[in-house]
Structures are given as structure tokens and as C-alpha cells.
Amino acid sequence: MSAPLTVKPWIKRFPAVGRASSGPILVFPHAGGAAATYRGLATALSASGLDAYVMQYPQRAERLTHPATATVEELAQDLFDAADWSVLGELQLFGHCLGAVVAFEFARIAEARGVDVRRLWVSASEAPSAVAASPRLPTEDREILAHMLDLGGTDARLLADEDFVELLLMAVRADYEAFNRYSAAPDVKIRADIHTLGAHSDHRIAPDMLNRWQAHTGGAFARDLFDGGHFYITELAGPVAELIHGR
Incomplete structure (x- = not known):
């Protein structure tokens, strides 16, 4: 049972x-994703x-005025420093897309500081060692919006609100700029188990891409697939939670 913990608001x-x-x-959100x-x-x-x-990254919601972190590693450190996670005992981490790589770096920091991480749940994400060779994410407004619409997960009706779009971009x-700067060697591992999750119809992250995460754990590795696309977790939150609880 987890102990009381004081965290950033x-x-x-x-x-x-x-x-x-x-x-x-x-829980570590995807690129551009807010805790809500x-x-x-x-x-x-x-x-x-x-x-x-649920983590909140800079440049959104209550952290709108917080400066963006330049790298994924700095973002992971920022989140690790938000609480004394050691008082909770053994942790599990869940990250979707970019959030999985942030969670991986968080796990590396935690393990180096003596904080126990039992399992990393990777959702719809390419492996850390594959990021540097993957196509660069767009950083111009029009290309960012097109990329987001292609992935799904953003209500197209909200994109008619100029104020919302400005903050979203x-x-x-x-997040995209930090991800574009990221690289990790194939032999970089965490001790925690890694369990990857994906969707059969995700045109961004194919099942075989999830398998590459196996190289990054010194523990056990597993993979499960759900129906749906890249943001399958929106519709299947219940089954995902049941799987996590069951493990």
C-alpha cells in the first residue's frame, strides 16, 4: 500500500x-498531451x-508559464524532482507514445537514485534506440497540425478555436523538439520489467516496433495488442487498467 506523498500541485x-x-x-502523457x-x-x-x-509537462494547463525542457532527459528529471517518490515503495510507470520514452528515462533516473521501479508499461511507442533513426517530427505549425490529425486523439472541432490551437502548438x-534531440544506445537498459501495449490498426507504431523494447530491459518482457488505432487507450481505458491490475 502506498504511503502519503507530497507532490507538486x-x-x-x-x-x-x-x-x-x-x-x-x-502516468506519462503523449506529446502535447495534458494530464486532463x-x-x-x-x-x-x-x-x-x-x-x-498523472504527470503534467511544462507549457500546458497549470504549467503554462513553465519553460519547456530542451531534452527528454531534462523533462524526466523535472518530473522525478517533483516528489520524493521513494516513500511510495515499488513503482509502476505507464507512458503513451512520447510518454513511454519519458517514462523510460524517468526509470533510469529512479534506479540510479535507489527508487524501486517494478514495471514500465510502454504504450504505442517506438523503442529508445530507434528514435534517432526515425523521421524527425515536424516543428512548423501547419505540419504539426497535419501530423496530429493523422495520429488522431485530437477533436478536430477544437482546432477551429484559434486560442486553443495557439496553446496546443x-x-x-x-515536446516534438525535445523528442527530435533524443537518442539512446541499443544496450541502454533498465532493471524493471517492460510490458508493451499497442493496437492492431495503429499505422504509426507497428507490433514489431514494440518488440524492440525488449533490448532495453534486464527483466521480463511482454507484449499485448488491443483493437483500435494509435489512441486506443481513449476507448479502452477499462481493459487497459484491468490488464495492468492483473499483472
């Missing part, structure tokens, strides 16, 4: 319903008996 906690069945899980986007998943994790903490560009 921009980290959203969803306490376990009833007595927590195991250690907490930290993961309310559905966090609520499902809470209902399954897990304390869930600021957050996405910061």
Missing part, C-alpha cells in the same frame, strides 16, 4: 478506490485498486 492524483492492491502507477487527457485511464486505474499519479512543438 500540477501532478494529478487519483487515489485507489478502497485499499490499494499494490504500489502506485505514474488521461482522466479516463487514471479513473479506471483507480477503480481497479491502484493509486495513479506551443506544447506540442516543445
